[in-house]
Structure formats: C-alpha cells, structure tokens
Amino acid sequence: MEGLTEDGDRKAHERRHDTEMRDKYMELHQSRKSLEDEIKMLGEKLNISDGISSSTSGPLFTAKVPEVTIRREFRICGQIGEGGQRDKLSYTNLIHQIESGLRKGHGESEVIEAVIRAISPGLKLRDMLEIKTELTLPQLKIILKGHYNEDDTSDVYQKLISMSQEPK
Secondary structure (H helix, E strand, O other): OHHHHHHHHHHHHHHHHHHHHHHHHHHHHHHHHHHHHHHHHHHHHOOEEEEEOOOOOOEEEEEOOOOOOOOOOOOOOOOEOOOOOOOOOOHHHHHHHHHHHHHOOOOHHHHHHHHHHHEOOOOHHHHHHHHOOOOOHHHHHHHHHHHOOOOOHHHHHHHHHHHHHOOO
16 A cells, blocks of 8 residues: 555646646746837837747847948049040930939939049139039039030020021
C-alpha cells in the first residue's frame, strides 16, 4: 500500500509542478506581450520600425531611413555665344535641351542656372542674366530669342507667305 501512496504523491507533485510551470509560462507570455506592445508604441513615437525576430535574441530595431534619389546636375551641352557664331549653340538646339531637362524632372531654377553657366564668360548677356533676380523660364526664353534674333513663328509664317506670293 505504501507504494501506491508514494506513486500518488509523485503524480500529485508532478501535476502541481506542471500547473506551476503553466502558470509561470502564462505570466511570462503576458509580460512578453505587454513589453512588445510597449516597444511598438515607443518605436512609433521615435519613428523606428521593429522586426521581432523568431529567435531568442529578442527584437531587432532598424531605423527608418528616408529614400534618397541621386540625380545628376542639369547641364547644357555646348556654349552660348554671340548670335550667328558657327561653333556655338543654335537657338533651336538650346530650346530643345531646356525642354528635355524639364521633361527629365529638373526644376525651372536649375535649368535657368544651367543656361546662364553655358553662356560664354564676358558676354553682356551673361552679365545681365546674372544680375537679374527672380528670372523665370518664359522671361529667359524671350531674352534668348532676342539674343539670337529669332522671329516668332507667326512672323516666320508671314514672311514665307509673302515670299511665295512675290513674282520671282
């Protein structure tokens, strides 16, 4: 009979031990949950994302890094000289490069600076544009049109019509 009581005591002891371990597990699990919630809340306040790893090492923190786009500076290929110079940029080529830069996402002020840098040093045009504050792209195009002695498209069209109607 003694063997039965010892066996019963041992089983009762194992059940108490299992119950204590389950209680301890639940307590630790609850503590872990509350700590993870607190970590998440603080991480959001500090703008830190947390990736809780599945290993026993605990949470891994990685700071959120803003995305950076690297872009080249806009440059005009060629040099702007006096109107009619053969080795310098033509008006149409310059306008094409300006429009291309805008399509590629370069800002108006960046394009204006590139055009000013492309003008041959010492030209009065460059001096005038460097002094002018709050220059806009439409204003720059008008100034360049005057520098190159370019006519408006309507003026060119009128000249073509009048030339085609002349006797010769």
